[in-house]
Amino acid sequence: MKAFLQNLSVISTVLTFTIFWQSARGENYLKKGVRNISQDIATGNSNNIPLIELSSGYGVNISFIKSGEIVEKVWLDNPAFASLDVDGCLSGLAQKCEQSGATVLHLRRINPLKIPQLPKTNSSLLTVITKSNSGRKVYVFRVAMGDTAPKYHTIEVTPSLREEPEIKNLPSATNITNLQLISSGLEIAQQQRLILPNSRLQRRVKSFLILMKSGYLINDAARRSGISLQLVNRLIELGSNSQIGTLR
Numbered sequence: 001m002k003a004f005l006q007n008l009s010v011i012s013t014v015l016t017f018t019i020f021w022q023s024a025r026g027e028n029y030l031k032k033g034v035r036n037i038s039q040d041i042a043t044g045n046s047n048n049i050p051l052i053e054l055s056s057g058y059g060v061n062i063s064f065i066k067s068g069e070i071v072e073k074v075w076l077d078n079p080a081f082a083s084l085d086v087d088g089c090l091s092g093l094a095q096k097c098e099q100s101g102a103t104v105l106h107l108r109r110i111n112p113l114k115i116p117q118l119p120k121t122n123s124s125l126l127t128v129i130t131k132s133n134s135g136r137k138v139y140v141f142r143v144a145m146g147d148t149a150p151k152y153h154t155i156e157v158t159p160s161l162r163e164e165p166e167i168k169n170l171p172s173a174t175n176i177t178n179l180q181l182i183s184s185g186l187e188i189a190q191q192q193r194l195i196l197p198n199s200r201l202q203r204r205v206k207s208f209l210i211l212m213k214s215g216y217l218i219n220d221a222a223r224r225s226g227i228s229l230q231l232v233n234r235l236i237e238l239g240s241n242s243q244i245g246t247l248r
Helices: 003-026 175-191 201-211 217-225 227-248
Strands: 027-031 032-038 051-054 057-062 070-074 083-088 104-109 123-131 135-145 151-160
Touching: 027 151, 051 057, 051 104, 070 227, 175 201, 175 227, 201 217, 217 227
Parallel strands: 032 151, 051 135, 057 151
Antiparallel strands: 027 032, 057 104, 070 123, 083 104, 123 135
């Protein structure tokens, strides 16, 4: 019985670490068959380009519905082993469109084709150009052949934490106290996947903390590092709640 409980503990630890690692990379499997990837990860603000594996008999959807974006253009560098379709109409896919645009892409594996002048390879880069109210974005995915049944059928691109305009002044407090609260708030924001590791926003917050440690006031440090006072307020709030929870 003791050995069984030890094995169960090891399995639980491995599963917990796996889930944590996926979350730290900005990827999360919230429901069966759906893989969530944040905008920061898919737009190249991370060291890892998302990998999409195509298995025989299975297709994979890439949805931009949650992020509120419209696909304008797509490029699949190696169409020799995969086909690409969309839920709307894109002129680049050998179509003449009265109104160009799509929100969902569909990739499907096909039998390898021999295309003149195209090197033989089992992988490809997929580039997606989107537009929204906040502007245009470039997404990149690695597409490769898979050997096993996929764990998901849909990839949902989800919004990253956005910086909002300044809406209020900071409460009066010493730089040292605020520095501690903001550092704690950043850790909590990363644990809750509000700010992703290695993202542009994380780098700005770290730059802000460095400026504060060197003696800059909060307002000056925020302006120089390119973050808003509302974001700073939110991090202070998260850090304060963490300290209150610890005291309890």
